[in-house]
Amino acid sequence: MRRVSLLGATGSIGDSTLDVIARHPDRYSVEALAAHRNADKLASLCRRFRPAVAALLDVDAARALERDLAGEGLPTRVVAGPSGLIEAATVPGADTVLAAIVGAAGLEPTLAAARAGKRLLIANKEALVIGGAAFMQAARAGGATLLPIDSEHNAVFQCLPAGYEGEPARAGIRRLILTASGGPFRQRALADLAGVTPDEACAHPNWRMGRKISVDSATMMNKGLEVIEAHWLFGVPPAAIDVVIHPQSVIHSLVEYVDGSVLAQLGHPDMRTPIAQALAYPERIASGVERLDLASLAALSFETPDAARFPCLVLAYGALAAGGAATVVLNAANEIAVAAFLAGRASFSAIHATCAETLARMPSREARTLDDALAADADARRTACAILQLPADASGIPLAA
Numbered sequence: 095m096r097r098v099s100l101l102g103a104t105g106s107i108g109d110s111t112l113d114v115i116a117r118h119p120d121r122y123s124v125e126a127l128a129a130h131r132n133a134d135k136l137a138s139l140c141r142r143f144r145p146a147v148a149a150l151l152d153v154d155a156a157r158a159l160e161r162d163l164a165g166e167g168l169p170t171r172v173v174a175g176p177s178g179l180i181e182a183a184t185v186p187g188a189d190t191v192l193a194a195i196v197g198a199a200g201l202e203p204t205l206a207a208a209r210a211g212k213r214l215l216i217a218n219k220e221a222l223v224i225g226g227a228a229f230m231q232a233a234r235a236g237g238a239t240l241l242p243i244d245s246e247h248n249a250v251f252q253c254l255p256a257g258y259e260g261e262p263a264r265a266g267i268r269r270l271i272l273t274a275s276g277g278p279f280r281q282r283a284l285a286d287l288a289g290v291t292p293d294e295a296c297a298h299p300n301w302r303m304g305r306k307i308s309v310d311s312a313t314m315m316n317k318g319l320e321v322i323e324a325h326w327l328f329g330v331p332p333a334a335i336d337v338v339i340h341p342q343s344v345i346h347s348l349v350e351y352v353d354g355s356v357l358a359q360l361g362h363p364d365m366r367t368p369i370a371q372a373l374a375y376p377e378r379i380a381s382g383v384e385r386l387d388l389a390s391l392a393a394l395s396f397e398t399p400d401a402a403r404f405p406c407l408v409l410a411y412g413a414l415a416a417g418g419a420a421t422v423v424l425n426a427a428n429e430i431a432v433a434a435f436l437a438g439r440a441s442f443s444a445i446h447a448t449c450a451e452t453l454a455r456m457p458s459r460e461a462r463t464l465d466d467a468l469a470a471d472a473d474a475r476r477t478a479c480a481i482l483q484l485p486a487d488a489s490g491i492p493l494a495a
């Protein structure tokens with residue numbers, strides 16, 4: 095019986111995870127659930143899954159949750175604020191933590207779970223992008239087992255040799271090939287992109303996801319963050335990580351070996367597959383995902399990403415090559431610009447422009463420690479807010495977006 099703490103329980107990955115867990119009550123129970131402020135949804139999840147701990151970052155929302163659940167005889171203790179999230183991430187009763195808070199906000203609880211030596215299923219790619227080598231080192235020192243949930247990284251993981259330990263040359267790996275759908279604007283006239291709306295950007299052709307990652311998919315910043323994530327997770331140099339557009343989203347990624355073999359993982363675009371794979375690893379469990387009928391697939395096609403259409407992907411490769419805090423700066427500027435776009439305060443094309451300008455304004459600096467990274471993250475948020483003319487608080491959180 096595995097006992098799971100789910101960070102980001104009220105989101106899209108949270109929904110998929112609880113769907114898989116509910117199919118296997120004999121194998122999994124829920125020890126903790128955490129979210130930001132959606133008290134109503136967390137209350138109904140607490141009634142259904144009866145966790146020992148329920149955490150909300152927002153203190154008022156946590157109080158409302160506590161009042162809502164009072165007198166129902168649940169075993170659930172409600173905790174609040176940043177320390178409440180850490181408590182959910184490190185609760186001794188949980189052996190498995192699924193990290194699915196969106197954005198940099200997920201770093202500290204995900205890192206706490208890594209330090210506590212949990213079996214850590216990572217969807218929160220931003221934690222790896224910001225934490226980089228320091229995050230991987232903390233996970234090693236804590237004795238954590240990292241299992242990727244992002245469908246591309248989970249596909250790569252499934253195509254790697256058993257026991258792979260981050261040494262691509264030794265394993266005969268020539269390159270990783272991450273697939274990308276190309277998002278909703280793959281064929282849209284370039285001149286139209288400045289005027290697209292948040293709803294259009296979030297209408298992903300193949301995947302149903304939260305709004306931030308949907309916008310990242312439309313700009314392909316998501317793929318850029320995934321290249322950075324793959325670099326840290328698998329120890330593969332950036333020059334050996336390629337991206338190919340595959341509009342059908344059936345092949346989730348590939349590993350090419352020196353003997354010419356290319357191994358791929360296929361399946362329907364449904365996050366329950368990688369979640370079930372990682373939850374049960376090294377065993378396999380049913381996920382509820384429909385079987386793939388190869389004969390009914392009309393064709394699988396592939397394209398090279400167009401740098402003019404997807405300049406954010408180019409920025410991400412550049413930031414990874416620049417090293418130091420550049421990837422942290424890029425991620426922070428992107429989070430601000432995407433939030434501004436979703437709030438109707440910036441255009442779609444301002445996302446790339448803001449990221450490029452933030453990188454240009456911030457001189458290169460080291461990010462040897464997590465404190466260095468967090469300082470760069472806050473500076474980049476302030477810089478991006480200034481570029482977008484948004485007011486920000488002292489820690490770089492935009493006040494109006």
Ligand SMILES: NC(=O)c1ccc[n+]([C@@H]2O[C@H](COP(=O)([O-])OP(=O)(O)OC[C@H]3O[C@@H](n4cnc5c(N)ncnc54)[C@H](OP(=O)(O)O)[C@@H]3O)[C@@H](O)[C@H]2O)c1
Pocket residue numbers: 101102103104105106107108128129130131132133151179193194195196197199200217218219220243244245301302303304305306307365
């Ligand atoms: N969705 C996918 O298919 C998919 C695929 C691969 C990777 N991922 C990655 O998985 C992560 C989650 O994505 P998603 O699509 O599930 O996002 P989502 O639907 O927007 O859900 C985000 C979750 O994070 C919580 N949250 C947001 N800000 C928080 C904060 N400051 N403190 C604590 N909790 C916070 C939200 O709580 P509230 O509801 O209370 O706001 C919600 O539970 C992202 O890093 C994304 O890149 C997602």
